[in-house]
Each structure stands twice: as C-alpha cells, then as structure tokens.
Amino acid sequence: MSIGFLHPGLLWGLLAAAIPLAIHLFFRRRPRPTPFPAIDFILRARRETQRRLRIRKVLLFTARTLLLAAAALAIARPRAERPGEAAAAVAEGPKATAIVLDASGSMRYRLGGRALFERARADALGALASLGPDEPATAVVCGGETPAAEPPGFDRATVRRMLEQAEAWAGHSDLTACVGAAVRALASPPAQARLGKRVVVATDLAASAWRLDVPPPAIDGPEGKVLPEVKVQDAARGAALPNLAVVGLDAEPDPAAGPRGYRVTAAVSSSGGEARKDVPLGLSASAGPGAKTAIRAFVDLPAGGTVRKALSYAFPQGGPAVLQVALPEDALAMDDARAVALVVPREVRALVVDGAPSPVRYRDEAYFVESALASPASPVRPKLVDADAFPAEDLSKYDVVLLLNVRSVGGKAAELERFVENGGGLFLALGDEVDPEAYDRELGKLLPMPLHVVKTAASPAEGGARAARFADVAWDHPALSIFVGEAREGFLGARTYRYVLAKPGPKGAPATVLASFDDGAPALVEARRGRGRVLLFTSSADRDWTDWPIRTSFLPAMQRFAGFLAGGLEERREPALVVGAQRTIRLEPGEKLVALVDPGGRERGRAELERMGLREGEHGGLVVTPREPGLWQVKVAAQGKGDRLEPRLAFAVSPDPRESDTRRLEPRELTAYFGGESHAKIEGDAQAAGAGRTIPLWSILLVLALAAFFLEGLLIS
C-alpha cells in the first residue's frame, strides 16, 4: 500500500504544524512579576502537579500540532493506494523501462504556478531514479515528430540529460505513437528478452493526444503478443484543466466596412470548464504581447463549446498587415491569441475611357462603371476621359485602363501593349462603336480572344424571355468569388440582348472564360499578357446591350475586376500555418534571408535557423519549420538597402487547436486500452482511485483534526 496526494502542492500547508512550536519558541508570553506571600504553596503545588502538568503540556502541544498537521494533510487530499490487481499481475523482478515524456502544447498549461510539463518532467526523473540498478532504461520525448527511441541501456546519465533538456513545444504530439515507439524500443534488444517490460508515461491525460482506436502496443514474444506494464503518471493530479482558446481566425474583405474593411471571424472555444459569460475578446492590428487593442468585444461561451464572433475592421492604408485576436491570458497562454497576416488591397488608379459620351448621364457609356468604381467603399480611384482625350494620357500613372465602347485606340495601341506587358490591367467592354475586325487589328495582341461578329439575342422591347443570361460562371475565380449564396442570383439574373461572339484564340495565348452566355458564347474572358492581365466583356458597359449595369452584382463585380486587373486580389497570403508545418519563404531576386524574428521578438540568425531545419525548397524558396505560434517576421538583406524586416514575407503560425482541447481522458478508458488493470496503472489521478482500490484518507484526517480540537479544548479547560 502506498500513500498518494491529490494536491501535493498543498503539502506546503504542513509547515503550519510548526506554528505551535514557533509560538512556543518565539512568541512566548513574558511572565508578569507579581509579589506573592504564599509562594511556598505554589512551590509545593508545582512539585505535586509538575508531572501531571508536563504530561498535559505535551498533550496540548501534540493536540495543536496534530490539529494543524491533520487539517493541512486533509486539504492535500491523501489517499492510500492498494497495489491491487495490477501489481499482482505484473511479473516480479527487474524490468526494462521506457519513459515517455509528453512534450505537447497542452503541457504548457500552468497549474498552481507551475507548468504541467515541469511536473511531468519531475515525475519522469523520479521514475528514472526509482529504477533498480539492474533495470535498463530509455526515454522518449514526445514532441513533434514521433522519435525513434533508443533501446534501453544502463547509461542513466544520458537518459536523465535527455529528460532534463527536453522542452514542451507548441504543437500536437501523438502519445499513442510515442508509446508505440517506446514499446518497439523495449522489444528490440535480444539480450533483454527475459526482462519484464515497463512503459512509464508522464502526461496531462489530455484526450486529444491519444488514439485509442488503434491496437494497444504489444511486444512479440515466443508465446505471442505480450502487453507491457504501463504506468501513466498524471501531471495534473486529477485536476480539471479549464482553458479558453482562440481556435480559428479568418479575415475576409468586407465592402460594408469601407474600402479596406475586413470582416474578422474568430472562433473561441472553452474546454474542461464551466460556461463563461462576457469573456473579453480584443482585436488588434499588430501581433505580439504588446499589441494595442483596436476593438474590444465580449463573448458568451458555453461549457465545452465553441462560438464564432465576427468583428469589422478597416485598415487605414493598404499593404501587408496583421490582425490578431486575443483573449485574456489564462493557464494555457499559447492559444489565447491568434494572428493572421494579410495584404490589404492598395488603392487602384483606374483610367476609364468613355467611348460614347452623352450629356444625359445615365445614357453615358461610362456612367455605370464610373459610379461603381467611385462608390465610397471602393478601393478604386477612377479618372474618366473620353476617347479623344485618351491619347494624351500617360498610362504609367494608372494601374488599370478600362476601354468602354471605344471605337479605336489609334496610336495608343503600342503604349497600351507595353502598359499591360509591364503589369497593367486592361478591361474591355464593347458596344455599338466597336468594330470587331478593327479591334482585332489594333488590339489583337491584347485581346483574350479574337472578336467575331455581333450577335443579337433579343431586343429590349421583346422583354427578358429571349435575352441571354450568364452561365458556366467560374465562381472560384478571385474576381467572382465574392458572389456566394443569394448574391449569385444578382449575377445570373442579368439579361443581355446583344454581344460580340469571340473566336478561339491562337495557340500559346491561353484565355480563361470566366462566364459564358447561356448559348455558350464567352461573356467574360481573362488572359495574361506579359505581367499584366486583360479582361474582356463581350457586351456593353451601359444599358444599350445588357441590363447588367443596373443589377446589384454590377458594382461589386466592377470593383473586383479592377482589383483583379491591378493584381491586388491575388496578393493573398497563404492561410496561417499550424505549429510544426513547413513554410516556404519566397524571396525576390536580389534578396537574401538574414534572420527570422520569432513571436517573442527574438531574432534567429541564419545559423540557428539551419539548426532548426532551414533548407532550400524543392520548388525554390527557403523552407522553415516554425515551432512557436504567433507572427514570424522575415529580415532580409537587399542590394544597397541593408537589412530590413520585409512585411510582405511575414507569416502567422497558429497553435494546433487539438492542443487547446484540454478535456481529459477517463483513466479507466486508458487503463482498459492498455490491457486492463492487470497491466496499466494511473498514478496521481483521483479518479483512478475508482473500483475501491484507493482509500481516501482525508476524511479520517478531518476526524483526527476534530478529535485534536476537542482534546485541546478539554486540556485548556
């Protein structure tokens, strides 16, 4: 029978038992001198009662000490553990032992001011120290990839050093795999075949670390598979591990929030605790512990549930940016904040060339386009010119040029080609002014598809029944991906009466049809020309050929087209990595990686990064495996510019949501997995005391304390 404590940290309270002694030694009351004539009688009385008084004093002192010690011990919840069936079934004699130390993210949980990992390490070292001299040992630190364990040996110093130098990482660990590796290591040395096998697992019993749907690890013996003795040491000592975490973060452009507005959706979870109300949630536009909160919100969390909270935020300017959502720090700090790196669309400068101006505004060719681009939430700043003024414009001042029903670009065609080749965007809308053959001649190199003839599907007077509608839409294209759900109806409902048919383009100049009309004729065609993009709409941008300009989908579509043509929509960051996943850093020509700045602000130089596994990627770039969650910044050196942090390359690393789930495994379940109580034993867990094999002693101690209290009162009276 052994004695264990549910809350061993509270054993410090035993120091209270020294209070009576301390009072006796240091706070003794000074006797008051009093002249008294009958001193002989006092002396005689003392002589007669001295023995009785001494016994009474000793009893009083003992009662007081016992009272405090018993109360302190009772608070630590001691229990006597009978060896029971497990001990009986386990073979006697020395055993080869593998110690598995759980180094997963949840082990960073701080309980009673101390990380669970530190407790588990102490348990593991204690298990190592308790081994007999004839028991070989090995250790498996279960963090990150499943390590291959060394066969057990007698070099205790190496095993101890391995355990002492281990650190809990922020990612997920598969304890089932680690125990499997440990069992394989125990089975490997033939010289130890006769020894018993024992696996000691120091863990927090987080359920997410175990896969109990696979067969338990076993050792192949001459008589078949043998289950090893498994001793699981619960670092949490049976305590629940309540944890709040930000388990998801998503940021999507939100036109309703302004030109650079984003809708930020955070998923907040609560595990292992009670329902919480009004949990503060802060959104900041920078990462790290010192991030200044821009928006503060509150969420109500159900017990063991997850809620999503949406917040809107508008960036003051475009470019690379970071958003971080954070909860108040709790016992597991690593998942209290989550960051996302994104590129906020820059302002798009657009030149709108009006091919058919009109003094009546709504009949003007560019009226609807300009209105759409110049709306308050639009990132596009349009400039409207008519076709006659177009040749005088300097295209280098613009990101996108929109030619709306322009008869001819004349000598500007060559400049327009260079403009697109160098990364500019060109939008073409047709109309009555456009001669398809002339367009093919002037802009043949730029057109995604050669134009053929104008087709009239119906006249506006005939109504919408015969009009063409959009079909086969590439909804996943960046320019059209904003249309989801009912929003697509506004796109598909547009009726087009007349449009230009396009011919297949020559080989080597691929074009992408983003949308067709319901007769199969291309409606929206995209092509890349050099570093730029061209988008052709085969109908008009005013109401002459189609009613799309007055449909709800026209405004966002035009803004997205402008953004897409300017290259802004594709400047999307890859989704945040999970700890332990690989990140490829793609440097511009002439740039050189100097260092990475981790979420804690520590700069990790090239040499350290190489020790961390930095390598050249198979498809170019540098591959690194960050092991801490948060925002990582990249310091580069470019010719003539010196070392600088490149915001474009910054990336966010998220903690593994599995490690935020701190719900604990039922000890009986784990015991059953390892072959029942005859093979497995959970130590340090109150629930493991089930089936009557653990006797709670705290109630006995409380009775003892109560008895001491009454004895003390009796002696005083």
Added chain:
Amino acid sequence: MPDPKRPLLDPAVLAKLGTLKLRVRAVTEGVLSGLHKSPHHGQSVEFAEHKEYAPGDEIRHIDWKAYGKFDKYYVKRFEQETNLRAYLVVDASGSMGYRGDPGRLTKLEYASALAASLGYLLVRQQDAAGLVLVQGQVAGAIPPRASASHVTPVVEALEAARPQGETRLAAAVDWIIENAPRRSSVVVFSDLFDQDERIVKKLAQLGRRKHEVTIFHVLDPAELEFPFDDPTLFLSMEDGRQVEAHGRDVRKGYLEVLGRWLEETKRTAAEADVDYALCRTDRPLDEVLVPFLARRERSAA
C-alpha cells in the same frame, strides 16, 4: 459587599481612611453601636478576693472589717487587678504587606486595625492591652496597661510598622513567656506563613502556661482563591525566592495545598485549645471582633 447600615466597618471603606486612628474609631464605634447592651459595664470596680497582708502591700487596701472579724490583716483585691491582660501580637513581616487588590487593606493594615480596635475596646472595659510587634524577631513591645491613654502609643506603634522581615512568631512566644508573669490573653494577628511549620503548636505552649491564646489568621482573598490565569513570575515577599508558573496550571494544586494547610492549622488549634478565626481582609471587621468579644464575655461569665 459593604453593609449599608455599617458602612465604616467595610474594609474597602476603611482602606480609604488615611490613618489607623480613624480606622480604630470607625471600627470601635461600629462595634459598640452594634453591642447595644454593654456586657462590660461596672465590672472593673467589683471586689475580687482577700489576700493575707504581707509587707509591701498597700496599707490602704487593708480590709478593716475583716481585721475586726478575724483579727488578721487582709488586703482587698479588686477586679481591676484580676482583669484581662491582653498581649496583641501583630505579625509585621514582609508577607503581611500583601494585598491582592489596590482597593483593599494590606494584611498588616487589616491586622493593625483589628488589633488597635481590640485594644481600644479592651482598655475601654478596664482590661489591659499591650502590643508585641514581630518582624523576624520582636521588633517592638508595649506592656499591657488599662489606662485610656495607653491606647495611643499602641495605635502609633502599629501605624508606624512597615512590613518587612520574615515571619517568626516563635520570637513573640518566647518574649511573652519571658515577660508575662501572669495569666494573660495572647491575641495573635498573623498570616502564619512562618518558617516553622509547627508554629501553631508553639503558640499552644502559651496555653500550657495558663495564657489564653487566640489566633486571628489574616489572609487576603487572593491568597485563598488564587485568581491568576496568565504566566506569572511569583516573587517571595520575605526572601529572594521566585517561581514562574502559569496561574491556570497551578491553581488547583495550590488550592489543594492551601486547603490542607488551613485544615491542619484549624485542627491543631482546636486540639491545643487555641481560639482560631480565619479573617479575610475583605470581611467587615465587626464580623471578626464581635464574635470574639462575645466568646470572651461567655468565658468570663
């Protein structure tokens, strides 16, 4: 609790009276007013006996009627000469300076008030009262006389006495044996905290010499009840001894030892035909004096 009818007899009230003379007056007036019919009136002038004349006797005391009847000279002896001669033995040792409460009289003050009052009452009824003051030895003695003016030096001597020295009543016993030629009444006022544990038996020796011995055992209530609860360093009042004890711890034992001692003292006094009265210093003085005087009257009758 002071008696509202006789406030001046309450020791707490007496303690406020500055001098022993005032205390004596207060006590004796109270005692006398309580005695209503004085049993002592006229006793001192009555004829007592005849004695055959011997040279040296007063010629004026020759009873000529007896000479005429018997033809022999007889001298008349009066009651005055056979009246009580009382030695008031007052213990003025250091332990008698104790009082458990500042509002009370010390044991010596209480004993002095008792002795002086008794002296006054004795003299008033033509008895002779003397004083023996003991402080380790006989520190002062005033022979007994019956004159009214004799009370004054007795009171002054008592008032001047300061508690000091050890309790050694044997010295007083020796002194009385040596200096009291006739049968006398010896009234002892002491706490009996004597080095000689057999002091009562020693006092009883006076009884064998025909002296009548009365002990007023004066003790403070604190000595009888031991009201100490805290750790206390008890200092001896007669020598350098001291003992540290927790009042609560030793009270029971102390009271047991004290009770045995008082019982033993009382029993020894009774066996030796010594009159014994335990006097708490918070007890009204008349409660001590009147029974004593009544006993005296009965024995005289």
